[in-house]
Amino acid sequence: MLAVDDDPLSLDLVRDALGSMDLRILTALNGAEARRVFATARPQIVILDLMLPDVNGLKLLSEIMQMAPGTDVILLTGHYTPESAVEAIRDGACDYLTKPVKIAALRARVRELVDDAQRRLEAARLEGELLEANRFQGMVGRSPQMLELFAMIRRVAPHFRVALVRGATGTGKELAAHALHALSPVAAGPFVIANCSAITETLFESEMFGHLKGSFTGATNDKKGLFEAAHGGTLFLDELGDLPFGMQSKLLRAIQQQEIKPVGGTATKKISVRVVAATNRPLQEMMSAGTFREDLYYRLSMVEIRIPGLSERMEDFPFLVRHFVAQFAEEYGKELSGVTPRAQALLARHGWPGNVRELENVIGSACMMAEDELVDARDLPPVFQRTVGPVLVTPPPETPGLELLSLELLNQRHARAVLEHFSGNKSKAAEVLGVTRSTLYRLLGEG
Numbered sequence: 001m002l003a004v005d006d007d008p009l010s011l012d013l014v015r016d017a018l019g020s021m022d023l024r025i026l027t028a029l030n031g032a033e034a035r036r037v038f039a040t041a042r043p044q045i046v047i048l049d050l051m052l053p054d055v056n057g058l059k060l061l062s063e064i065m066q067m068a069p070g071t072d073v074i075l076l077t078g079h080y081t082p083e084s085a086v087e088a089i090r091d092g093a094c095d096y097l098t099k100p101v102k103i104a105a106l107r108a109r110v111r112e113l114v115d116d117a118q119r120r121l122e123a124a125r126l127e128g129e130l131l132e133a134n135r136f137q138g139m140v141g142r143s144p145q146m147l148e149l150f151a152m153i154r155r156v157a158p159h160f161r162v163a164l165v166r167g168a169t170g171t172g173k174e175l176a177a178h179a180l181h182a183l184s185p186v187a188a189g190p191f192v193i194a195n196c197s198a199i200t201e202t203l204f205e206s207e208m209f210g211h212l213k214g215s216f217t218g219a220t221n222d223k224k225g226l227f228e229a230a231h232g233g234t235l236f237l238d239e240l241g242d243l244p245f246g247m248q249s250k251l252l253r254a255i256q257q258q259e260i261k262p263v264g265g266t267a268t269k270k271i272s273v274r275v276v277a278a279t280n281r282p283l284q285e286m287m288s289a290g291t292f293r294e295d296l297y298y299r300l301s302m303v304e305i306r307i308p309g310l311s312e313r314m315e316d317f318p319f320l321v322r323h324f325v326a327q328f329a330e331e332y333g334k335e336l337s338g339v340t341p342r343a344q345a346l347l348a349r350h351g352w353p354g355n356v357r358e359l360e361n362v363i364g365s366a367c368m369m370a371e372d373e374l375v376d377a378r379d380l381p382p383v384f385q386r387t388v389g390p391v392l393v394t395p396p397p398e399t400p401g402l403e404l405l406s407l408e409l410l411n412q413r414h415a416r417a418v419l420e421h422f423s424g425n426k427s428k429a430a431e432v433l434g435v436t437r438s439t440l441y442r443l444l445g446e447g
Helices: 008-021 031-041 057-067 082-090 103-133 144-156 173-182 201-209 245-257 283-288 294-300 314-332 341-349 355-369 407-421 426-433 437-443
Strands: 002-004 026-028 045-049 072-077 095-098 162-166 191-195 233-238 273-279 304-306
Touching (some): 002 008, 002 031, 008 026, 026 031, 031 045, 045 057, 045 103, 072 103, 144 173, 162 173, 162 294, 173 191, 173 233, 173 273, 201 245, 245 294, 283 294, 314 355, 407 426, 407 437, 426 437
Parallel strands (some): 002 026, 002 045, 045 072, 162 304, 191 233, 233 273
16 A cells, blocks of 8 residues: 655554554655655555645546556545545545544545455456356356347257347347357358348349359359358358348248259259348338248248347346456457456446447457556547546535535435436446445445
């Protein structure tokens, strides 16, 4: 732990207050000395005076957050203003205390931070174990929706011939298709992807069924189609809803008959292909509008699997974040272990219209930018660069005329509103507020 104050008596008070807590207490009398000590020792907790002779405490706070975003910083000041308190919390301080500091209050706050740090280490270890336990064929989840999805894929994979996977963009439809293939009897065979939205009607038969040399201008060689390439395995028809109506009957025949006729040929070829089709389009509405064939829909929907959107499975959010941080840490060759509470709060407040794919892209970008072992709010893309509102401020003793500016009451009301929004789920409320559960209890006046 590092205490920074230009008053030696204040440093003595900190030593006396915390001396019995089995902490290594380092001290500094100015900003320059604090920078040197912090760069060498990298303490987890910093008690920082707001007014130093050579640097403003808020500037030094910003520098500490740049070096190590996961540091717990308590700001001390004898000149309280609500504006500076809000700025301190926004810039990464975990608390803001006024002088003269009560020894019992300081000791209790530091003890809470030490306990939180130990819990975070244990939680990280347990989350790592849980993450491994909740991975399924490249997908991550422990929510009831995802566990039901995994169970359905396990049941269906050994037997299906055709399957329809529905879900919004970015939910992981291709991963579900891969899982069906990997757990099927043809897992050793090829897995071939056909992007239906990219195939033009004039080239549809050539792409799907192949062609013979000389069958049309430019056909200089025989070519296998995607169905033949997938023989003995699985063909994944991505973006099926974008397939023009005129092509759908030809696709249906190939799936039903398990045979194809290359362009320019006269003989048919027998194939053995399992088909997984995926779409984010409302196929039943398209049938009513006459833009999607009913017989193709009913053929494919013998097995229908729906992938939930990320907003429906926010219980999985922390595991997905950890999963992607680990993935990109390995890809980029970085020592990344997670995200800071500030970054977690911003991520949790986002609506995620692009679902898991959007989250993967955001975490990938943030991991690329990260300079510390924790991804911080500053590492997130520009759309996330907005103020994180105050979550925890300890106001000064009662001062005449200050009641209307009380941050304690505002924080408590905000915490209760967030808790009510999540129907009393304290874990979710703490995650969105960017604080620990113990801090949430204190905000609610329960601790």
